[in-house]
Amino acid sequence: MDDEAxxxxxxxxxxxxxxxxxxxxxxxxxxxxxxxxxALTLREPDVLVDVDRHGGxxxxxxxxxxxxxxxxxxxxxxxxxxxxxxxxxxxxxxxxLVSVTVQLVExxxxxxxPQPRD
Amino acid sequence: xxxxxLPLPDDDLDGHTIEELADYLDRGRTxxxxxxxxxxxxxxxxxxxxxxxxxxxxxxxxxxxxxPDREAGWVxxxxxxxxxxxxxxxxxxxxxxxxxxxxxxxxAAVRGLVRRAGDTMGGVVMGRCTLDxxxxxxxxxxxxxxxxxxxxxxPVEATADRLRRTIAEAVERHTGLVVxxxxxxxxxxxxx
Numbered sequence: 499m500d501d502e503a504x505x506x507x508x509x510x511x512x513x514x515x516x517x518x519x520x521x522x523x524x525x526x527x528x529x530x531x532x533x534x535x536x537a538l539t540l541r542e543p544d545v546l547v548d549v550d551r552h553g554g555x556x557x558x559x560x561x562x563x564x565x566x567x568x569x570x571x572x573x574x575x576x577x578x579x580x581x582x583x584x585x586x587x588x589x590x591x592x593x594x595l596v597s598v599t600v601q602l603v604e605x606x607x608x609x610x611x612p613q614p615r616d
Numbered sequence: 617x618x619x620x621x622l623p624l625p626d627d628d629l630d631g632h633t634i635e636e637l638a639d640y641l642d643r644g645r646t647x648x649x650x651x652x653x654x655x656x657x658x659x660x661x662x663x664x665x666x667x668x669x670x671x672x673x674x675x676x677x678x679x680x681x682x683x684p685d686r687e688a689g690w691v692x693x694x695x696x697x698x699x700x701x702x703x704x705x706x707x708x709x710x711x712x713x714x715x716x717x718x719x720x721x722x723x724a725a726v727r728g729l730v731r732r733a734g735d736t737m738g739g740v741v742m743g744r745c746t747l748d749x750x751x752x753x754x755x756x757x758x759x760x761x762x763x764x765x766x767x768x769x770x771p772v773e774a775t776a777d778r779l780r781r782t783i784a785e786a787v788e789r790h791t792g793l794v795v796x797x798x799x800x801x802x803x804x805x806x807x808x
Contacts, residue, residue, distance in 0.1 A: 522656045543650065563656055566732060570721055570790040571710045578717040593716060599707065600721040601656030603729040603790060604663060605736075 499588050501549040507588065508547040508581055512560060515580055517573035519604050520563035521546045524597065547581070555594040558585055563602035570600050630655040634699050637662050641669075657702040660728050664698045667735045697744045701727045706751045708791055721791055723747060733786035734764060739775050741765040743803060749796070757796035760787065765804035776800040 499507070512521050523546055548559040558581055564573040578598045585593040629637065632652060640652055641662060652658045705723025712719055727745045734742040743763035750756040760783060766775060780798040787795050 520654075520656070520659070522654065543654065561656060563659060566729065566790075570725070570729070571719075571792050574710050574719045574721070575712055575717075578712060578719050579714075582714065582716060595718060596716055597718040598720075600725050601704070602660045602663070603721075603725050603732065604659070605667075605732065 501551065502545055504585070504588060505545045505547045505549050508549070508558065508560070508584055509544050511580055511584055512547065512562065512577050515573065515577050517564050517568040517570075518562055518577060519565050520602070522561040522563065522601055524548055524559035524561045524599060554591070556585065556589060556591050557595040557597070558593055559597040559599075561599050561601045563604055564600055566603050566605055570603050574598050574600050628699070628702055629657050629661060632658055634661065634665075634695060638665065641666060657704075657724070660724060661698055661702050664701070664728065664731055664735075665695070667732070668694055668698070668741065694741070694743060698731075701731070701745065708751045708793060709754050710792060711754050723751060726751075726787065726791060726793075729786055729790055730760060730762065730783050733782050734762065734779055737779060737782045739767045739770045740779060740802075741804075741806065751793070754792065755794055757794045758787075759797045759799065760784075760795060761799045761801075763801045763803045765806050766802040768805050768807050772802065776802070 509521050512518055546560070548557075550557045550559070560577065560581065562574065562577055564570050578596050581598065582593050582596045585596070630651070632655070637652065637658060640649060645653075645662075652662075702724055705727075707720035707722060708726055710719040710721065726747060730745045731742045734740055741764060743765065744761075746761040747758055748761065749758035751758060762779070762783065764779065766772065779800050783798050784795040787793055
């Protein structure tokens with residue numbers, strides 16, 4: 499699996515972790531350029547987890563938004579474990595570093611839309 | 617000088633301005649702008665702005681006619697505080713037994729949840745929030761300074777105590793930080 503496909507898999511998996519409300523790029527110096535690229539649809543919006551291989555090391559970085567009705571620390575631990583386990587399973591080499599940062603704690607979002615009254 | 621005194625870089629809101637976000641909120645967040653919705657900083661600012669609007673619209677309408685200059689200044693200060701708080705700041709580590717996992721909340725996320733805790737408590741509108749302490753050391757004690765507007769008629773001491781407890785509980789629940797103290801200063805009074 500190449501890095502882009504791995505990132506897409508990781509992005510989708512992180513979105514499914516209970517308590518995660520959004521996946522964002524880990525903040526980097528290139529963030530402004532990435533915003534422009536995203537606006538021009540030059541970058542797949544589903545490829546948001548950074549996968550970096552350098553010198554035989556695999557480093558993965560992600561930024562997330564989480565719901566406030568679950569402890570943010572619990573959610574970020576679950577996301578870290580999810581990424582680590584997936585990289586270990588999908589990649590030829592295991593992850594050397596998995597960095598996950600909570601960038602936003604949001605108000606709980608109702609899972610069901612309000613029902614009209616009779 | 618603290619980090620809060622430093623000029624804000626242009627990309628704090630990932631290329632957007634607080635005015636653009638206000639317009640976007642006015643339009644009901646339609647049409648959806650992926651560059652705004654995909655930015656944690658923009659979403660943090662919009663969450664706080666939206667809550668501010670919901671809390672203070674009545675007060676704004678009542679006071680705008682009587683004291684337009686004072687009212688504009690109050691809102692401007694709150695918006696400036698919200699804008700300043702989107703700067704990511706320091707990383708607040710979250711402990712994990714696997715050393716390969718490096719987990720954290722940004723300081724902006726922690727400030728945001730302090731604001732959220734206060735604004736949803738009732739009786740106050742949150743102003744500025746400052747975190748003082750070695751946030752980058754797990755378990756280090758932290759001191760939180762906040763300013764807030766108080767709803768007219770609410771008891772000062774009891775509301776301040778309730779706000780301290782609410783903020784401390786929220787921060788400790790979400791981050792694992794040890795809250796040493798929460799200092800509250802009411803800098804305005806508004807009509808409910």
